[in-house]
Amino acid sequence: MKQGLSLRVSQHLALTPQLQQSIRLLQLSTLEMAQEVEQMLDENPFLDREEERAEREEFGLDQGDAQVSASEQIAEVASVAETDVDLTPQEGLQPSLTSSASNDSGSAETLESRIDGEAKLEESWDGDGSVEMAPDDGEWGGDAPARNNNSTGGDDDTATAAELAQCPVSLQDHLHEQARCLRLSETDQAALYFLIESLNDDGYLVDDWTELALAFWRLLHGRDALSPGIEAIEQAEEQLRTAIGWLHNMEPTGVGARDLGECLRLQIEELRNSPEARAALVICGQPLELIAKRDVKRLCAQCGLDDQTVRAALGLIAGLEPKPGRQFVDVERNVVVPDVIVTHAGRGFKVHLNAEVMPRLRVHDVYANAMRQNRGGKDGGGAAGHAAMQQRLQEARWFIKNIQQRFDTILRVSTAIVERQRNFFTHGELAMRPLVLREIADELGLHESTISRVTTAKYMATPFGTFELKYFFGSSLGTEAGGNASSTAVRALLKQLIAAEEPKKPLSDNQLSDLLKEQGIECARRTVAKYREALRIAPANLRKTL
Known part of the structure; x- marks a missing residue:
C-alpha cells in the first residue's frame, strides 16, 4: 500500500460557545430567561444587576447639609416648646400666676439653655468616645399602641380576617x-x-x-x-x-x-x-x-x-x-407577560419592548478592576487562576451581549410582523392575511429556523389582546377571486357563524362549508371539522339544545 499526501478543501460550520449561548437564549421563554439570568448571577461573580437610581430631588438632598442660622433654631425650638406644653393637671402641682415679664425672661433662658445643650451634643457626636450614651428602650415604638389579642372590631382584626379570606381552602381541609x-x-x-x-x-x-x-x-x-x-x-x-x-x-x-x-x-x-x-x-x-x-x-x-x-x-x-x-382546586393562573407591546401612534403603530422583562445587567466594576490590578498573580492565584477568572469575565460580557442581541432580534421580527399584519391591528382577526416564516426571514436576512425560535413562547400585547408571535403566521386558503385567505381569519369567521346559529338548529360542517363558499372561501368539510376541533367547539348534535 503506497502512502501519499493530498489536499482537500471543505466547508463546515463550527459553533463557538458564544454562538451556542446566543441560540439557546433566543429560544427561551420569558420565565426561562429570568431563571437563566438568576442562575448566571449566582455562578458568575463578575455579573451584577444594574440598579436604577432615582434622580436627585431639587429640595431636600441638596439642602440637607445646609447650615441653620441661630434665629431659625430659636424659632424652631419655640414652636416645639409650644406644642410640648402638658395641659393635664398632675398631682402635687398647684397652678400659679406670674407676670408676663417673668414668663418672657424664663422662656428666653430656657431657649438659650436648650440651644446650648443641643450644640454641646452636636459637638460630641463625632464618635470620639468621649460621650457615653446608655441605650433607652423607650425610644423604640413609643407611639405604637399596645397589642390586644382580645380586641374586637379593630383594624388589625379586619386585616387578619381579610388575609384569611384570601387564603384558598383545599378540598381536604x-x-x-x-x-x-x-x-x-x-x-x-x-x-x-x-x-x-x-x-x-x-x-x-x-x-x-x-x-x-x-x-x-x-x-x-x-x-x-x-x-x-x-x-x-x-x-x-x-x-x-x-x-x-x-x-x-x-x-x-x-x-x-x-x-x-x-x-x-x-x-x-x-x-x-x-x-x-x-x-x-x-x-x-x-x-x-x-x-x-x-x-x-x-x-x-x-x-x-x-x-x-x-x-x-x-x-x-x-x-x-x-x-x-x-x-376547591387552587389553580395557579399563569399571567402571560408580553415581550413586545404594540400601541397606536398617530395613523400607524409603535412597537417597543416590554421593559419589565428586560434584565438590566452589567459587569461588576470592583471585581473587574481588582483582576486587572492582579494580573501577575501576586496573591497566590498564579497564571492559571488569573486565566480562569479572565474566562469568567469574558463569559459575563458574552452573556450581556447575547441578551441584548436576543431582544434586538425579537424587536426586529415583531416590527416586521406588525408591518405585514397591519390590517389585523386595525380591523381584528378577520383581516388577518396569510404569512409564513420565510417571508419574515427573507425580509430581515435571517434563517427560517431563527424566526421559528424567536416566535416560540414570545408574546405580543396588541389592542385586541395578547397573542403569541406564532399566532400571526397562518396558511392560506384559495378564494374565488384568485386571492388567498388566512386560516386564522377563516377560523375567526367559523367562530362567528357558530355563535350566530340557532341553538335548536345548529349548523353542520357541510352547512358551514357552504356558507364559507358563499363568501368566496374554498374550504372543504374536513377542513371545517379540523378548524372547529382546534377551536374546541362541539359538533352540531352536541350543540343542539333540548
Whole structure:
C-alpha cells in the first residue's frame, strides 16, 4: 500500500460557545430567561444587576447639609416648646400666676439653655468616645399602641380576617372540618381521614379498592409489619366502606365517588322527590355515551320513559357538577407577560419592548478592576487562576451581549410582523392575511429556523389582546377571486357563524362549508371539522339544545 499526501478543501460550520449561548437564549421563554439570568448571577461573580437610581430631588438632598442660622433654631425650638406644653393637671402641682415679664425672661433662658445643650451634643457626636450614651428602650415604638389579642372590631382584626379570606381552602381541609363535627371512634375516624387524603383534585376515589384497603391496614399497623392475610384485608375493606358512607354525606355532594355515574347519582338522590330526579336516576344507570350524545330515542326505549320526561331529566343532569372538587382546586393562573407591546401612534403603530422583562445587567466594576490590578498573580492565584477568572469575565460580557442581541432580534421580527399584519391591528382577526416564516426571514436576512425560535413562547400585547408571535403566521386558503385567505381569519369567521346559529338548529360542517363558499372561501368539510376541533367547539348534535 503506497502512502501519499493530498489536499482537500471543505466547508463546515463550527459553533463557538458564544454562538451556542446566543441560540439557546433566543429560544427561551420569558420565565426561562429570568431563571437563566438568576442562575448566571449566582455562578458568575463578575455579573451584577444594574440598579436604577432615582434622580436627585431639587429640595431636600441638596439642602440637607445646609447650615441653620441661630434665629431659625430659636424659632424652631419655640414652636416645639409650644406644642410640648402638658395641659393635664398632675398631682402635687398647684397652678400659679406670674407676670408676663417673668414668663418672657424664663422662656428666653430656657431657649438659650436648650440651644446650648443641643450644640454641646452636636459637638460630641463625632464618635470620639468621649460621650457615653446608655441605650433607652423607650425610644423604640413609643407611639405604637399596645397589642390586644382580645380586641374586637379593630383594624388589625379586619386585616387578619381579610388575609384569611384570601387564603384558598383545599378540598381536604374542607372535608376535615366537617369530619371534626362527627363523633366517630378512632378506627372510623382514621378510615375517614385516609379516604379524604386519597381523593384526587376532582373529588374522586380513583385507586383500586383492594389497594386502598392494603394501604389503610399498613397505616394502622405500620409499614414494617408483615403482609396481612385475607381476613385482615376484608376487615380493612369493611372499615373503609363504613367510612365512605360518611364521606358521601358530606359537602360538596358527590365527593368520594368512584366514577362519573356514581357522582351524578349521589347528587340526584338529594332531589329524588321530583319526577325529573327519579327519571334522571334511571337514566344515569344507562351508558354515559347515550347521555353525552343526548340520544333521546334510545334512552326512551331503554328506560321506558316518554320523550318529554327524558328531555327534562337530561336538562337536570346537565346542571349537575361532574367534578365536585373543582371549586376547591387552587389553580395557579399563569399571567402571560408580553415581550413586545404594540400601541397606536398617530395613523400607524409603535412597537417597543416590554421593559419589565428586560434584565438590566452589567459587569461588576470592583471585581473587574481588582483582576486587572492582579494580573501577575501576586496573591497566590498564579497564571492559571488569573486565566480562569479572565474566562469568567469574558463569559459575563458574552452573556450581556447575547441578551441584548436576543431582544434586538425579537424587536426586529415583531416590527416586521406588525408591518405585514397591519390590517389585523386595525380591523381584528378577520383581516388577518396569510404569512409564513420565510417571508419574515427573507425580509430581515435571517434563517427560517431563527424566526421559528424567536416566535416560540414570545408574546405580543396588541389592542385586541395578547397573542403569541406564532399566532400571526397562518396558511392560506384559495378564494374565488384568485386571492388567498388566512386560516386564522377563516377560523375567526367559523367562530362567528357558530355563535350566530340557532341553538335548536345548529349548523353542520357541510352547512358551514357552504356558507364559507358563499363568501368566496374554498374550504372543504374536513377542513371545517379540523378548524372547529382546534377551536374546541362541539359538533352540531352536541350543540343542539333540548
